[in-house]
Each structure stands twice: as C-alpha cells, then as structure tokens.
Amino acid sequence: MNEAKSRQIGVMGGTFDPIHYGHLAAAEEAKEAFNLDQVIFVPAGIPPHKDEQQVTSAHHRYLMTLLAIMGNPGFEISRVDLDRKQVTYTVDTLRDLRRLLPECELYFITGADAILEILSWKAADEVLSLAEFIAVTRPGYGLDQLAVALGPLYESFKERIHILTMPPMGISSTDIRERLAKDRSIRYLLPEIVINYIHKEGLYSK
Ligand code: ATP
Ligand code: MG
Secondary structure (H helix, E strand, O other): OOOOOOEEEEEEEEOOOOOOHHHHHHHHHHHHHOOOOEEEEEEOOEOOOOOHHHOOOHHHHHHHHHHHHOOOOOEEEOOHHHHHOOEOOHHHHHHHHHHHOOOEEEEEEEEHHHHHOHHHOOOHHHHHHHOEEEEEOEOOEOOOOHHHHHOOHHHHHHHHEEEEOOOOOOOOHHHHHHHHHOOOOOOOOOOHHHHHHHHHHOOOOO
C-alpha cells in the first residue's frame, strides 16, 4: 500500500436510472472487502452510448441516488459528472476526483459488464493508471474474457484489477424501467424510499 495516500476511497460510477440494490450491494461488498473508508456514488451526466433524451434527468437521478445512500455513513455522493455537462467518460471522473482528493487512493468499482467495455472507454490506459479497479461479478456476464478485452493493456495493469465475487443479484435498471412501464411491481428490488420518489414524480410510466 502506498503510505502517502492515507484514505482508500471507492468510486461507484453509474447511470443509476434508477439506483437499485445491485449497485448498493456491490458498493458495500467492495467497501468491506477492500477496507475502503468511503464509497462515493457518482451519477453519470450524459452516459456514452446513451442518448440524452433516453436518460432520466440528472436532477431525478441525483435525488434518487441521494435517497438510496442516505442511511449509510460509509456512502457519499458526488456531482462531478453531473456538473460537467458533457458526455461522461471515466477518465474525466477519475481526473476530477484525483484533483479533489489528492491524498486518497481511488478504487473504481464496476460490474462485470462495465469492465468488459473498458477498451471502448476514452483513454483506457490513463483510466487504468488513475485508480485500482474492483470488478464485481454480475449474473449474465463472465469475467473470463477480461484478458482478451483488455488486449495489450492486460499485462501492465492486471495487478490493479481485482475481481470480487458477490452474492448474485439479477437486478438491472433496465428491468426496473420495463416493469414500471408495464405497471408491474418493483418492490424489494430497490429501496422503498426510491420507489416512493419514483411514484411521486411519475417516473418511468408510459
Ligand atoms: P441499465 O440496465 O440501465 O444499464 P444497470 O442496472 O446496468 O442499468 P448502471 O447504472 O448501468 O446499472 O450500472 C452502474 C454500475 O453498477 C456498472 O458498473 C454495473 O456493471 C454495476 N451493476 C449494476 N447492476 C449490478 C448488479 N446487479 N450486480 C453487480 N453489478 C451491477
Ligand atoms: Mg448498465
């Protein structure tokens, strides 16, 4: 461990449209397994590969994320990506957080699907040099292709990518949105306080 860096901070990036127990459990597992002092949830501004119109407004996603993490003193939220007003790339998230938290060691937490897209991320080599990576398992996505996906970067960075097995939670925001569009129940998939907010604001209905 680098002794100059006094605090270990997890960074949980995502669209959080809406946030659910898969995100919260991944962050909690990573926090415990890697002895992190805090996990910062960073809702994406405009996610790459997603049209701005297809994503719920930053305002609602920020508030849903805030409501979901409120009860956990080890969880925080940051607006760095929301306030950038550009397409969100992980390299910018990590550059900003490194600037804001110079004394901290950053651990970027991703699900198996997100890490496998790493090569399509802007400046993948810089991304990998800015943080340690915790790749959590996710049902439906294998991590056995990681070396292939990373290609030539794998050898240099494999020590910085840590695989974390978590209890499988087959929950996705896409499924929650589809359920809401069909008037199906979303109970027990995400915190009740977020469900109440979704209904109050009439989000994701047809
Ligand atoms: P969508 O279906 O809209 O893509 P999502 O459920 O994948 O939503 P994101 O906001 O895209 O949620 O994901 C943010 C991060 O959380 C990603 O790194 C993703 O891999 C991870 N993640 C999401 N759901 C799970 C889950 N059930 N188990 C483990 N990791 C997850
Ligand atoms: Mg996703």
